Amino acid sequence: MLDIINISKTFNKNTVNENKALTSLALSIKDGDFVTVIGGNGSGKSTMLNAVAGVLAVDCGRIVIDGADVTRLPEHRRAPYIGRVFQDPMMGTAGGMSIEENLALASWRGKRRTLRWGLSKKEREFYCEKLNELDLGLEDRLTVKTGLLSGGQRQALTLLMATLRRPKLLLLDEHTAALDPKTAKTVLDITNKIVEHHALTTLMVTHNMRDAIHLGNRLVMFDKGRIVIDLQGENKRQLTVEKLLGMFENLNDFDEFDDKLLLS
């Protein structure tokens, strides 16, 4: 479903601030895979998602979604394939517009926007039904501006918008990081429910190892712009936090070992 083929991205090339955010990164994801992504701050997780979504242009490499090479497409032309939820709850919805307008915008994602006016009764009913499934009491607040909602409500709404039309790819970038633990859990539960219900191909970045281990069917760990751990199937199912930490330490030993070899 998604093929990331050796993409690299260097910020501020040829300056003192040169920063290799991605170094020849490769990742292939099958249809229906739910991949959790972990890694230290600045290891390139967001950069990868932004490269896939078209927010950033990559220096080299290719990005293929469901057989279509999107590497050169601008962000708005990749939107038909991709649903996204960001870390910042302000970013996913238009705060000055109502819940129903935001949902309508999402329902037109990737379609030609016509001069048809307003929303039909049927559309409103559909939105109500979908909001009802979130179970946050938003279904009778269709005309409320999203700027007035709490962070958790906005993230849940953004999640609904991202999946209102089934995306080929769902990108979640630490979408619960800005929420308090209880709200984060609610939003994560909703995420899991939606992803499983629609069998969505999903990339979820998280700072929480436990979530990364318990959710999804594949886990990748980033370090310095590369994928250093990639577990799926039985390996992923039997993973624990201790094992994961152990692997990460081994990896570092390995690096040091490499360095020693080089130095000697």
Add this chain to the structure above:
Amino acid sequence: MNINFLNLLDQLPGALAQGLIWGILAIGVYLTYKVLDIADLTVDGSFCTGGAVFVVLLTGGAPLWVALVAAFLAGLLAGFATGIFHVFFGISPLLAGILTQIGLWAVNLMIMGKPNLSVNVNHFRLLVSLRYLQEVIKGERPWYQSPLLTVSLLILSLIAILYWFFGTEFGTGVRATGSNIKMAKAQGINTDFAKVFGLMLSNGMVALSGALLTQYQGFADINMGRGAIIIGLAAVIIGEALLVWIFRNFALRLLSSVIGAVIYFVVIQTVLWLRLDPNYLKLLTAVVVAVFLAVPHWKNKFASLPARNKGGL
């Protein structure tokens, strides 16, 4: 004092007419400043462009409506230039607007051939004119030919069209672009196109307003747009400050900008009546706009201090 006050009342219809005409410019400014979240300085140039195109065409023998439509189209072009400077050349919207404005100064001179061109109300049938207004007041013309009515009807039709447009799928996308551009892109909206479109529409309205003022005062002048953006902003801000509590609907928001413009001109007329030096008016306007602009900022600053969403959803 009494006689003096009657004097002010005499001036009132004129202030109302001017306010309504500038109200169309205020609608244009609302579209960029409030809907697209862009402060577009093209306005100072495109206002005159509308007047210039109108005068040249009408005095050249074109029918009234052709001259009006052409003025609107010229405004679209001015907005298009700013839009291209912004999205294609990557220039900040503020600077892009200034560039177009400067360029338009020369273009406007070229269109008119000289800095001031008049259109004689005795020789041409106009849509609005100070003369008509005076004649209606004196009873020499039927009330329904009052420019106040003409411009009001025009404004209502324009608001109706804009209300329809911004309620369509495409128009909703333009509003989303101004509300949250990152979200708009993520929803597949071509935000560059939306911005160019909005800038064009806005300057079309501004040029139309310029064409009406030209008829009303009987001439187009190369300096007629100087400071227009500030008057437009003042109108939008005054309208919002006074009416935001009751006017929530988009059409009413547009109307509140028109009302803001009318209030602005009534206040200006009053200030003139108080025999204040008109040269200080722009200073007064600038100070008022600055203060009104600061209010939401200050509000935010104090409101954001204890803002924390505690627990639950």
